[in-house]
Amino acid sequence: MDKKIVGIVSGTRPEIIKLAPVYHALRQHEELCVLWVHTGQHGEMAADMLRCFGITPDEQLARKGSSLEEFSVECRSQLDALMARQRWDMCIVQGDTESAFLGALAAFYRRVPVGHVEAGLRTYNLERPFPEEGLRQMISRITDLHWAPTERARLALLREGIAPEKIALTGNTVVDAQQWICEHNGIRREGDAAGGHILVTAHRRENWGDEMEQTFHAVADIARANPQRRILFPVHLNPVVQRPAHSILAGLDNVKLVAPLDYLGMQQALVNAALLLTDSGGLQEEAPTFGVPTLVLRHETERPEAVEAGCARLVGPRREAIVAAATEVLAGGPAAEAMRKVANPFGDGQASRRIAQAVMARLVVQEEAVAEAA
Numbered sequence: 001m002d003k004k005i006v007g008i009v010s011g012t013r014p015e016i017i018k019l020a021p022v023y024h025a026l027r028q029h030e031e032l033c034v035l036w037v038h039t040g041q042h043g044e045m046a047a048d049m050l051r052c053f054g055i056t057p058d059e060q061l062a063r064k065g066s067s068l069e070e071f072s073v074e075c076r077s078q079l080d081a082l083m084a085r086q087r088w089d090m091c092i093v094q095g096d097t098e099s100a101f102l103g104a105l106a107a108f109y110r111r112v113p114v115g116h117v118e119a120g121l122r123t124y125n126l127e128r129p130f131p132e133e134g135l136r137q138m139i140s141r142i143t144d145l146h147w148a149p150t151e152r153a154r155l156a157l158l159r160e161g162i163a164p165e166k167i168a169l170t171g172n173t174v175v176d177a178q179q180w181i182c183e184h185n186g187i188r189r190e191g192d193a194a195g196g197h198i199l200v201t202a203h204r205r206e207n208w209g210d211e212m213e214q215t216f217h218a219v220a221d222i223a224r225a226n227p228q229r230r231i232l233f234p235v236h237l238n239p240v241v242q243r244p245a246h247s248i249l250a251g252l253d254n255v256k257l258v259a260p261l262d263y264l265g266m267q268q269a270l271v272n273a274a275l276l277l278t279d280s281g282g283l284q285e286e287a288p289t290f291g292v293p294t295l296v297l298r299h300e301t302e303r304p305e306a307v308e309a310g311c312a313r314l315v316g317p318r319r320e321a322i323v324a325a326a327t328e329v330l331a332g333g334p335a336a337e338a339m340r341k342v343a344n345p346f347g348d349g350q351a352s353r354r355i356a357q358a359v360m361a362r363l364v365v366q367e368e369a370v371a372e373a374a
Contacts, residue, residue, distance in 0.1 A: 003033040004089040004363040007112075009079065009103030011041030013049050014282050015094045017263060020053035021176035021352035022092065022117060029356065031364050035059060037082065039075050039099040048262050052181070072098055079106035088112045089363050094173075096121070096129075096136035108142040113362070117173060117355065119146035120153030121302040128206050128300060129281075145362060147355050149173075149346060150305050170354040171347030174285045178267065179349045185264055189271045189290070194332055194340075196274035198222065198229060202245075202297060202317075203236035204279040211317035212241065215297050216248040218322035219277065223252045225323075226330060231255045232269055275329050277322065284312060285346045293329050293339035295322060303346070311342035 006026060010019050026034045036055055038046065040063030050057065059082060064074035075098075083091075083106055091107035093100040094117040104114045116139055126134050140146065146162060148154040149172035157167050181187060189196075202215050223231050235245045235257050249255045261269060270276065271290045276283060279297040284306050287294045294312035306312035315321045329336045 003031060005033045005035065005086065006090045006092060006359060006363070007035045007037055007083075007088045007103075007107075008092045009037045009039065009099060009106075010094065011039030011046065011075075011099030012097050013042050013045045013263070015097055015099065016046060016049040016053065016055070017177045017282070018117060018173045019092070019094045020049075020055060021173050021180055022094075022355050023055060024053075024180070025352040025356040026359060029360055029364075031360070035088075037061065037079070037103070039063075039079070039102070041071065041075070041097065041099045045260070045262075052263050053177075068098060072102060075099065076102050076106060079103060080109065083107065083110045083112065090115055090359060092117060092359075093139065094118055096132035096139070098131075098135065101135045101139055104139045104142055113144040114139075114142060115145040115147065115355070115359065116140065116143040117147050118149050118153075119143065119167070120148040120150075120155075120157040122153075122156045123300050123302045125300060128298070129204060129302075130206060133302075145358060147351075147358065149351070152305060168354065168358050170358075171349075171351035172285055173347070173351045173355070174282060175289055175344055175347035175349045176352045178286060178289050181264065181267055187264070187267050187271060191272065194274055194336070196272045197269075198226075198231045198275045198277065198326070198330075199269055199273040199292075200231060200233040200276075201236075201278045201280050201283060203238065203241050204298065207279060207297070207317045208240050213244050213248065214319040215277075215279075215317045215322065216244055218319040218326075219255070220248055220252060221319070221323045222326050222330075223249075223255050225327065227254055229254060229274075229330065232258065232273075234258050234261045234266070234269070236260060275326060277326065279317070285344075287311070288342060288344035288346065291340040291342075293336060295325050295329070297322065305345040309342045309345040311339050311345070 035058040037059040038057040039061050061078045091112050092115040093103040107114050146167045147170045154169050273292045276287050276292050276294045284303045288311045296314045297317050315325045
């Protein structure tokens with residue numbers, strides 16, 4: 001039997017994290033030829049992440065243009081040319097990035113089945129997050145196999161009219177990635193969980209301006225009220241984030257502003273944290289693995305499972321709300337302890353194995369059944 005060709009298209013750091021365990025799971029099946037295509041959407045950050053997971057791209061596209069629009073046009077053209085040269089049997093994308101959308105779109109035009117990892121996340125507000133909410137909804141319209149990370153995501157897809165047999169509840173591959181990284185790099189907690197540092201990340205486009213400044217003022221208030229507590233803030237490289245972060249926080253002795261951490265560094269920083277303040281989607285999923293209480297600095301989240309489970313709180317980018325919630329968690333007590341003991345609601349570390357099984361069922365098992373019936 002000829003090998004089936006499965007192409008994985010990714011371009012950003014978060015995509016690599018969540019697709020890496022899928023790649024490794026698929027490569028365990030000798031019936032498949034698995035191709036990793038890197039679009040170049042992220043540069044050195046992505047290269048570091050690929051090395052972290054031991055992946056060498058089979059195809060490296062050339063990043064052209066400085067704007068997202070210019071990138072999209074060139075990337076779409078290169079993907080189409082790649083799929084024209086070699087017929088794929090499936091294209092796998094993850095999440096809601098421009099690379100994911102372009103990979104799915106190129107495959108759709110070539111009549112290649114699309115498999116969507118982390119399908120069904122929704123806020124139903126096209127402005128928050130922008131443009132991700134629009135991109136993931138559009139990907140769902142042209143996807144053949146929807147791998148939903150949670151029951152809520154599965155139900156969202158069903159409400160949108162997607163056939164139940166096209167949806168599989170897998171769990172989130174981010175948990176698989178954490179387990180792989182911890183096992184291969186010896187990441188573990190150093191010291192007492194409640195006595196660790198406060199970890200801060202903030203970069204969301206929809207919070208730029210006044211709301212981001214409110215967030216940074218809240219961090220300053222927390223730092224002044226807790227001089228014995230260290231605050232670690234890896235600051236996004238965008239000047240829109242850099243300027244207010246340094247202007248508001250640079251003079252505080254217990255606040256450490258650092259360059260963005262690589263994945264290993266962020267996982268170690270996360271496992272050692274007593275509290276996480278973040279507007280990141282991925283960190284909302286990762287923090288429960290290590291039992292880190294999380295304050296979500298957004299008005300809404302497409303990952304409400306953590307809030308519903310009790311390991312996260314949606315406080316928004318509002319100064320007073322952030323300070324009040326952080327003060328309560330840092331004070332300890334039953335409520336804070338309960339947040340630390342919630343099992344990760346996003347997955348059990350077996351999502352990639354389930355996805356690989358679904359791919360095999362679609363591409364290999366069905367073909368064998370047809371051959372036997374002939």
